[in-house]
Amino acid sequence: MNIKEILTGQEQDKLFLLGNEAAVRGALESGVSVATTYPGTPSSEIGNVLSVLAQDAGMYFEFSINEKVALEVAAAAAASGLRSFTFMKHVGVNVASDSLMSVAYTSVQGGMVILTADDPSMFSSQNEQDNRHYARLANIPLLEASSPQEVKDLMKYAYELSEEFQLPVILRTTTRVSHMRGVVELGPLAESKNKGHFEKDPHRFVPVPVTARIMHKNLVDKMDKIGVLSNNSSLNPIYNNNGNIGIVTSGSAFNYVMDVVEENDLPVNILKVTFSYPFPEKRVYEFLENVERVLVVEEVDPIMEKEIMAVVGKHQLKKTVHGKLDGTLPMIYEYNPDIIIQGLGKMMGVEIAAIKAAKTSFELPKRPPTLCPGCPHRAAYFEVKKAAENLKLNDLIFPTDIGCYTLGIESPYEVADYLLSMGSSIGTSCGFSKATDQTVVSFIGDSTFFHAGIPPLINAVHNKNKFVLVILDNRTTAMTGGQPHPGLPVDGMGLEAPELSIPDIVRASGVEFVEIINPLNVHKSSEIFEKALQFDKVAVVISQYPCMLIKTREEKGKNIILDVQDDKCTKCNTCIMELACPAIYTRDDGKIRIDPLMCRRCNVCVQTCPEKAIRAKRIDKAGEEG
Amino acid sequence: MHPYQIYISGVGGQGIIKTSVIMGEAAMKKNLPVVVGEIHGMSQRGGEVSTQMKIGTSHSPLIEESNADLILAFEPLEALRGVNMVNKDTHVVMNTAPIYPFNISQSEHSYPDSSTILNELQSHAKKVITMDADEMAKKAGHILSMNMVMLGGAVAVTGFPLDKESIIKSMYDNLPERSIPINLKAFEEGFKFCMENL
Structure with missing residues (x-):
């Protein structure tokens, strides 16, 4: 499939789409005019696809500087009568939350959908927070999708709901839905409005105490009405209808339940909750009437489980509720069919499937992700540690941040000591430099610096901190797949855009020590790090070299290989132990080799080999050596 | 229809997702x-x-x-690492390049x-077919066509629910045009090898 088919596909066509791609089609079928995001897995592909399609679709799309701004751009568009779509990973909603709380009060004019992509089991996140709580916190409606088709269909429904009640709607996916690929039948595209018009109404749009009190009352009244809808919604259907056991489930967990129940022909009743906030209490009450015991299957927190216990308590029903709280199912992490089999078996007192899975007779080595061959971060890490060693500094703290460079946690780099969230490297460096006498060197990426690094840097200067900040500027948002940011001359739709200079921003923030290095120049960079470490205020070193994943695409002739000269190599293993580059390996006979296909010829090993045993060598064709 | 269940495993960057998209779209078109x-x-x-995949309900x-x-x-x-997915009726097609x-x-x-890996798998599976798919891909013209060698191998397995022609058509729909000749060659090599070694 060509990605453009998500736009050009006709009604009733079938496409094989990721949940994230289906969200884009849903936006196109809803006539969305403005879409915004800050990239974050598992939501990243939504933005990647929109950045390709937005222009042809006649809509506006941007990679915003962070999620708060993304939500604000979308809120203003919706206040102006346009349909807007903002989407982010679960922790992105934390960043956006300040404005999210108010947009429920101010209400919207055009429909507004906020997609949160939660990450149970933390495939690529720092936590597995359950964003269904946000619907409760902000008091706005929540829909939960279980398949790509549903993602698309719920997008359309969410816009209708949003416009009918003039409230934003949250659509929650999880990694297994965002990255599930399935057959999606398309609906008709909708025309999107080019421009809206903002009708002034301060009583509606400016929440100050006197207006906010009224707004909150209106919000509660609206949510009462929407509660009637969720109780009667066809989005909360009942399946099966036999036996005295009930299962209430939502999202991905619904899929696992259905597979296990159908495969084993189990006599149970299933209530699928898609329109999950306002919680459909009445629906649940009716469902409970026909069962004696109910198992609640949800990811991640026991939210519905407690809601159902409340229904049981309120009506003094003699029903048992099983789930996370009584240990029938695990409290944390994502579910899968095997977990459901065990939980249901425990509850029913039977063994549902008796097959014992095969196991290896020995432990397997793990395969942790690592920095790519030629990654400029590897060089920067080496140089910082070398500089500290030269200055005999041995008590260092390395606050780190969110991006590929968090992989610096692995041996042998070990340059990731503390991490909270986007931008926390700088804020926590302020704290460490006040709280201890240890040397603080923190790392942040270029995109993360723009996202949340600027206010804490200003804080650091104003409050007279001393630490070294390394801005790892690899000219892209690498971890999430290479999206642009304000430091690049291109915007989210691929159009030319003003390129903001990181060094200028750093200088304007009052930093007196600002140096730019090319990290692949090992000795010079180490010297600059030494100077930075001796500076008695905030020192910023900007390590500038493009991500190798971009560089590779641009690469032309590949007629150079890096070659280990066996007569010089003493097998000291410095290259293997200190650089841990995936391209450098030890052969069975103990000789060290560099894989010419993996090697990106960054020359860092050439410069750091104590025996000068590695050299660059010209060959006719790469891949013939080794 | 009881689903045909495929577990595809490897290392990031080997073209696993592309392979599953080709299979999945072929299934959808049928x-x-x-x-x-x-x-x-x-x-x-x-x-x-x-990547995990089910073809069928x-x-x-x-x-x-x-x-x-x-x-x-x-x-x-x-x-x-995927041995917990294996049973006595499972076919394993494995690239031997570590x-x-x-x-x-x-x-x-x-x-x-390598002999330990093979023995472990053979003791649990119905049949393990091994091939140096890296080498076969290089012979076909490019190491990056390794995933198509593996795809060819999969199509040859008894019980695989999609025919060769529909997979090839899906390759045309999903691969850059200029890479088609090499990828087709790689696919055929994998297919032939597995047919002969089933």
């Missing part, structure tokens, strides 16, 4: 229900990657343990040797 579960993000930086792409009909392993260690974890020299557990 009006077969199909779902795929992919892994994106952090695990792609040289970490282990697996199913809600979730996640395969219950011991329930895979086919393991398509792009790397030997990753084949072994990719060592970057920290293997400091790892508590060593990389198992």
Whole structure:
């Protein structure tokens, strides 16, 4: 499939789409005019696809500087009568939350959908927070999708709901839905409005105490009405209808339940909750009437489980509720069919499937992700540690941040000591430099610096901190797949855009020590790090070299290989132990080799080999050596 | 229809997702229900990657343990890591070219040797077909066509629910035009090898 088919596909066509791609089609079928995001897995592909399609679709799309701004751009568009779509990973909603709380009060004019992509089991996140709580916190409606088709269909429904009640709607996916690929039948595209018009109404749009009190009352009244809808919604259907056991489930967990129940022909009743906030209490009450015991299957927190216990308590029903709280199912992490089999078996007192899975007779080595061959971060890490060693500094703290460079946690780099969230490297460096006498060197990426690094840097200067900040500027948002940011001359739709200079921003923030290095120049960079470490205020070193994943695409002739000269190599293993580059390996006979296909010829090993045993060598064709 | 369940495993960057998209679209065009579960993000930086796929009626792409009909392993260690998906009727098609974890020299557990990997898999599966798909891809014209060697191997397996022609058509729909000749050659090599060694 060509990605453009998500736009050009006709009604009733079938496409094989990721949940994230289906969200884009849903936006196109809803006539969305403005879409915004800050990239974050598992939501990243939504933005990647929109950045390709937005222009042809006649809509506006941007990679915003962070999620708060993304939500604000979308809120203003919706206040102006346009349909807007903002989407982010679960922790992105934390960043956006300040404005999210108010947009429920101010209400919207055009429909507004906020997609949160939660990450149970933390495939690529720092936590597995359950964003269904946000619907409760902000008091706005929540829909939960279980398949790509549903993602698309719920997008359309969410816009209708949003416009009918003039409230934003949250659509929650999880990694297994965002990255599930399935057959999606398309609906008709909708025309999107080019421009809206903002009708002034301060009583509606400016929440100050006197207006906010009224707004909150209106919000509660609206949510009462929407509660009637969720109780009667066809989005909360009942399946099966036999036996005295009930299962209430939502999202991905619904899929696992259905597979296990159908495969084993189990006599149970299933209530699928898609329109999950306002919680459909009445629906649940009716469902409970026909069962004696109910198992609640949800990811991640026991939210519905407690809601159902409340229904049981309120009506003094003699029903048992099983789930996370009584240990029938695990409290944390994502579910899968095997977990459901065990939980249901425990509850029913039977063994549902008796097959014992095969196991290896020995432990397997793990395969942790690592920095790519030629990654400029590897060089920067080496140089910082070398500089500290030269200055005999041995008590260092390395606050780190969110991006590929968090992989610096692995041996042998070990340059990731503390991490909270986007931008926390700088804020926590302020704290460490006040709280201890240890040397603080923190790392942040270029995109993360723009996202949340600027206010804490200003804080650091104003409050007279001393630490070294390394801005790892690899000219892209690498971890999430290479999206642009304000430091690049291109915007989210691929159009030319003003390129903001990181060094200028750093200088304007009052930093007196600002140096730019090319990290692949090992000795010079180490010297600059030494100077930075001796500076008695905030020192910023900007390590500038493009991500190798971009560089590779641009690469032309590949007629150079890096070659280990066996007569010089003493097998000291410095290259293997200190650089841990995936391209450098030890052969069975103990000789060290560099894989010419993996090697990106960054020359860092050439410069750091104590025996000068590695050299660059010209060959006719790469891949013939080794 | 009871779903045909495929577990594809390997290392980030080997073209696993593309392979599953080609299979899945071919299934869709034959009006077969199909779902795929992919892994994106952090695990792609040289970490282990697996894709799970069900062709036939199913809600979730996640395969219950011991329930895979086919393991398509792009790397030997990753084949072994999927052994919990194997049962006595499972076919395993495995690329024998190893990719060592970057920290293997400091790892508590060593990389198992090839005969150990083969023995372990053979003791649990119906049939294990091994081929040096890296080498076959290079012969076809480019190492990056390794995933198409593996795809060819999968199509040859008894019970695989899609025919060769529909897979080839799906390759045309999903691969850059200029890469088609090499990829087709790689696909045919994998197909032929597996047919002869089933």
